[in-house]
Amino acid sequence: MAAAFLEGGCQCGAIRYTIEGAPLLTALCHCTMCRRANAAPAVAWAMFQAQQVSFARGAVASYASSPEARRGFCAACGTQISFTASYIPGLIDITIGSLDDPAEVAPSLHYWDSKRLPWFHTGDALPRYPEFPPVE
Ligand SMILES: [Zn+2]
Ligand SMILES: [Zn+2]
DSSP: OOOSEEEEEOSSSSOEEEEESOOSEEEEEOOHHHHHHHTSSOEEEEEEEGGGEEEEEOOOEEEEEETTEEEEEOTTTOOEEEEEETTSTTEEEEEGGGBSOGGGSOOOOEESGGGOOTTOOOOOOOOBOSSSOOOO
């Protein structure tokens, strides 16, 4: 996770972003909200300070998936890009899957493992938290 500069965007290219510096946290989330929003069994997230992330082209449309949280996506192609919430002020989660080189940024833990689908197994020894990980 030594990446100093990351780039990514949506499937159609309307949204492009750049990220300076390393993520504060990376994780695979198994929660039901991420699953539904991404239509995927689990979602890999990288968390940054909001000022690390710049939208070089386009702007995310956003959906309030709960009163505290907004999910940013491309209005043209539907790619899920970001997650922000009032309980994590100043922070933004970016979908690792929207990075140009997702292999560069590996998850370091699992959270909401209590909601993991019974058929979804990953062969890793990363820490697993039933809900959110403890705040450091
Ligand atoms: Zn798009
Ligand atoms: Zn989630």
